Amino acid sequence: MNFDFSDDQKMIKEQVRKFLADKCGYAVTRRVLEGKEPYSRDVWKGLVDMGLTGTAIPEEHGGLGLGALELCVIAEELGRVAAAVPFSSSVYLASEAINLFGTDAQKANWLPKLAAGEIIGTLAWAEGTHQPTARNIKTSFAGGKLNGEKLPVPDGSYADIAVVVVSAGGKGISLAIVDLREAGVTRETLTTVDIVRDHARLTFKDAPAELMSDQGNGEAQLARLLDGAAVFFAFEQVGGTEAAMNMARDYAMERFAFGRVIASYQAIKHKLADMYVKLELARSNAYFGAMQLNDQSAELPEAAATARIAATDAYCFAGQENVQVHGGIGYTWEADTQFHYRRSKLLSLTIGSPVNWKNKLVSCLEARNAA
Amino acid sequence: MDFNDTPEEAAYRAKVREWLAANAKPKSDANDNLRLAEVLKRSKAWQATKAEAGYACITWPKEWGGGGGSTIESVIFGQEESKYDAPAGVFAIGLGMCIPTVMAWGSEEHKKRFVKPAVRGDEIWCQLFSEPAGGSDVAGLRTRAEKDGDEWVINGQKVWTSGAHYCDYGIVVVRTDPNVPKHKGLTMFWVDMKSPGIEVRPIKQMSGDSNFNEVFFTDVRVNDDQRLGNVGDGWKVALTTLMNERLAVGGGMGGTSVKDLVEMARSTEMDGMPALQNGSVRERIADWYVQEQGLKLTRYRTLTALSKGQTPGPESSISKIVSAKKMQDLGAFAMDMQDIGGIIRDPEISAENASPQEMWFGAAGYRIAGGTDEILRNIVAERVLGMPGDIRVDKDVPFNQMPRGK
Numbered sequence: 001m002n003f004d005f006s007d008d009q010k011m012i013k014e015q016v017r018k019f020l021a022d023k024c025g026y027a028v029t030r031r032v033l034e035g036k037e038p039y040s041r042d043v044w045k046g047l048v049d050m051g052l053t054g055t056a057i058p059e060e061h062g063g064l065g066l067g068a069l070e071l072c073v074i075a076e077e078l079g080r081v082a083a084a085v086p087f088s089s090s091v092y093l094a095s096e097a098i099n100l101f102g103t104d105a106q107k108a109n110w111l112p113k114l115a116a117g118e119i120i121g122t123l124a125w126a127e128g129t130h131q132p133t134a135r136n137i138k139t140s141f142a143g144g145k146l147n148g149e150k151l152p153v154p155d156g157s158y159a160d161i162a163v164v165v166v167s168a169g170g171k172g173i174s175l176a177i178v179d180l181r182e183a184g185v186t187r188e189t190l191t192t193v194d195i196v197r198d199h200a201r202l203t204f205k206d207a208p209a210e211l212m213s214d215q216g217n218g219e220a221q222l223a224r225l226l227d228g229a230a231v232f233f234a235f236e237q238v239g240g241t242e243a244a245m246n247m248a249r250d251y252a253m254e255r256f257a258f259g260r261v262i263a264s265y266q267a268i269k270h271k272l273a274d275m276y277v278k279l280e281l282a283r284s285n286a287y288f289g290a291m292q293l294n295d296q297s298a299e300l301p302e303a304a305a306t307a308r309i310a311a312t313d314a315y316c317f318a319g320q321e322n323v324q325v326h327g328g329i330g331y332t333w334e335a336d337t338q339f340h341y342r343r344s345k346l347l348s349l350t351i352g353s354p355v356n357w358k359n360k361l362v363s364c365l366e367a368r369n370a371a
Numbered sequence: 372m373d374f375n376d377t378p379e380e381a382a383y384r385a386k387v388r389e390w391l392a393a394n395a396k397p398k399s400d401a402n403d404n405l406r407l408a409e410v411l412k413r414s415k416a417w418q419a420t421k422a423e424a425g426y427a428c429i430t431w432p433k434e435w436g437g438g439g440g441s442t443i444e445s446v447i448f449g450q451e452e453s454k455y456d457a458p459a460g461v462f463a464i465g466l467g468m469c470i471p472t473v474m475a476w477g478s479e480e481h482k483k484r485f486v487k488p489a490v491r492g493d494e495i496w497c498q499l500f501s502e503p504a505g506g507s508d509v510a511g512l513r514t515r516a517e518k519d520g521d522e523w524v525i526n527g528q529k530v531w532t533s534g535a536h537y538c539d540y541g542i543v544v545v546r547t548d549p550n551v552p553k554h555k556g557l558t559m560f561w562v563d564m565k566s567p568g569i570e571v572r573p574i575k576q577m578s579g580d581s582n583f584n585e586v587f588f589t590d591v592r593v594n595d596d597q598r599l600g601n602v603g604d605g606w607k608v609a610l611t612t613l614m615n616e617r618l619a620v621g622g623g624m625g626g627t628s629v630k631d632l633v634e635m636a637r638s639t640e641m642d643g644m645p646a647l648q649n650g651s652v653r654e655r656i657a658d659w660y661v662q663e664q665g666l667k668l669t670r671y672r673t674l675t676a677l678s679k680g681q682t683p684g685p686e687s688s689i690s691k692i693v694s695a696k697k698m699q700d701l702g703a704f705a706m707d708m709q710d711i712g713g714i715i716r717d718p719e720i721s722a723e724n725a726s727p728q729e730m731w732f733g734a735a736g737y738r739i740a741g742g743t744d745e746i747l748r749n750i751v752a753e754r755v756l757g758m759p760g761d762i763r764v765d766k767d768v769p770f771n772q773m774p775r776g777k
Contacts, residue, residue, distance in 0.1 A: 001374055001375070001376070001380075001674045001675050001677075002675055002678070002679075003372055003374065003668070003671040003672055003674070003675045004676075069372070245756075249758065252758065253758065260762065261759060263759055264758070264759045264760070268758075269748065269749060269752035269758050270752070272751075273747075273751040273752045273756070274748070276756060277689045277692055277693060280669055280686045280689050281661065281662060281666070281689065284664075284665050284669040284672055285664060287372070287668065287672070288664070291372040294372065306660065306665075309657060309658070309661045310661045313661070355654065358653060358657035358658070359650070359653055359654075361661075362633070362653040362657050362660075365629075365630070365633050365656070365660060366633065369630060369634060
């Protein structure tokens with residue numbers, strides 16, 4: 001039985017944790033919150049300098065050639081500090097998509113730049129206030145030109161390239177790559193619940209683009225991409241849950257009410273115990289997701305959904321109840337509780353809502369039982 | 372990451388499999404409703420067979436009749452043994468809690484006298500702690516022992532004693548000094564369950580079943596050399612026992628699994644279509660699957676630490692908090708899916724042989740037994756998260772001056 005990360009992977013985790021503890025405190029993230037920076041540029045530069053943007057990109061394309069497990073430990077640490085960087089968009093989504101489904105030319109062109117942090121990538125999938133499905137995607141690709149509107153697109157205000165989910169003209173969906181710096185692309189920054197993480201509306205008007213694969217294969221490719229991302233995001237959520245739980249615990253140990261520390265009240269202790277229970281369920285399920293992703297297992301869809309559901313439940317609970325434990329001070333702008341309150345909601349929806357992932361999980365269980 | 376055995380573990384598993392194939396009986400439905408005498412006979416025979424081969428109490432030293440092995444070997448044996456008809460339930464409390472207490476606190480003479488016969492299954496032990504007035508607050512117990520020469524005279528009542536009606540011996544914690552605060556006036560003894568003055572009565576549970584006993588002590592005389600630990604140290608001794616309890620109780624209770632629930636939802640009609648197509652049914656199936664899978668994988672994390680020779684983290688403390696409530700909710704929901712028919716508790720008529728109904732009843736007790744949901748949350752908060760204990764208003768009050776309810 002070896003259901004744990006290796007010593008090397010734990011070492012990477014420790015390095016990232018130290019770097020972020022040093023350079024990415026809440027005061028740094030607050031500068032983004034208060035509109036002084038679009039994202040934490042120094043933190044991003046530090047991550048790039050450590051080579052982390054190229055973690056899972058093959059060496060032949062300028063990456064470190066490591067795997068999913070290494071990305072998972074990095075994700076947990078980024079989630080712990082609720083970092084304001086475009087790592088998830090550029091690494092779990094754009095780089096992974098190109099590495100998995102890009103043509104040789106596309107890989108050679110884009111992966112070295114993504115690995116080196118010269119450019120930031122993202123995934124443009126949703127088209128408004130409803131679940132995007134293969135049937136309702138309207139953004140179209142024809143004759144090398146992209147037309148339509150995508151929102152919300154993570155890091156869309158400054159990303160250099162996007163993998164775009166496009167309608168394949170009555171044959172489902174496809175993935176296309178567009179250079180967002182070219183003509184035909186307009187961007188508008190959106191107001192969202194987690195303004196620490198930029199989201200934008202992208203409008204394409206005959207924007208030059210390239211398909212990543214044969215038309216119509218997109219649905220399975222997108223599903224595979226999102227399964228992987230679900231695992232990486234689950235680790236961010238696990239890190240965030242632990243941080244929110246510790247923030248609540250530390251505050252409860254200092255705050256006095258009715259003549260004693262509030263941490264001595266069972267109403268508070270049981271809330272914290274519930275956070276711990278959800279955290280450990282989420283961690284165990286996230287580990288299994290990581291294992292299936294790394295092994296390229298056929299069980300990945302089920303494991304990824306399970307990881308995502310558990311992690312979403314844990315982080316949303318901890319994000320909310322952390323504010324509650326703090327009481328009035330936790331509801332103020334000055335308090336750092338808001339970072340996890342905001343981030344937990346964003347991550348619960350960013351690649352599809354809990355309801356939809358639960359539905360998907362049960363479909364996997366149905367298929368397995370039937371087999 | 373992988374779930375594979377190390378080469379040493381694989382070799383041990385192969386050895387265990389070979390031995391079980393030669394010595395254990397295959398599972399059989401015919402054994403479901405055996406009479407108690409037959410269960411005891413088979414259990415004792417199997418325990419003796421294991422002890423002979425060093426597979427009983429695998430982690431205990433060989434000098435005490437154990438196997439001198441590691442925890443991971445014990446886990447591997449348990450995994451393989453569970454594939455056979457290998458009854459071990461009647462020994463769980465004795466070997467899981469009582470004998471470790473005897474080994475920690477008994478005299479050399481006690482250990483020589485009791486450990487090996489218990490390991491071999493010749494003698495069965497029970498644990499006499501809970502009382503009507505002391506459950507979660509077990510130190511509030513009232514059963515008293517008064518010194519009379521070299522003997523102590525015990526009077527009082529214990530409850531929820533599993534197996535008291537067939538046990539040979541028990542460990543009992545009693546109040547020997549009511550004039551000091553509650554934790555300081557307790558003492559632990561071992562007792563012969565056949566002693567004059569001990570009366571065992573079954574408790575009828577709210578489900579109508581009887582799986583536990585209450586045990587009445589009327590002028591039961593025990594010798595002072597039956598004492599485990601010093602006079603007044605009973606609480607310290609009891610903690611040895613209770614530390615082992617959560618390990619023994621935490622294993623879960625079976626019943627309808629999420630996989631079974633999926634099949635039930637597929638074949639049960641709800642609002643004119645299979646219940647499995649109903650969104651709220653799907654959402655709840657997903658939630659329970661995530662919990663079930665999360666608990667299994669959390670055990671794997673614990674096993675990983677053991678396999679590497681490390682001390683496991685505190686993650687296994689979540690097990691009963693999650694599994695007991697899930698059992699109750701899942702049972703209740705499986706009943707809901709059958710609409711008004713869900714009230715029928717008859718294995719001949721009810722879906723899943725009435726397993727949901729039994730789970731729903733059983734879970735009400737499981738959420739209380741071996742640490743209530745609330746006590747277990749206190750333990751996580753205090754021992755895992757380092758939060759302070761409750762303020763104890765009875766801490767410095769002599770027991771006989773403590774306020775008490777009816």
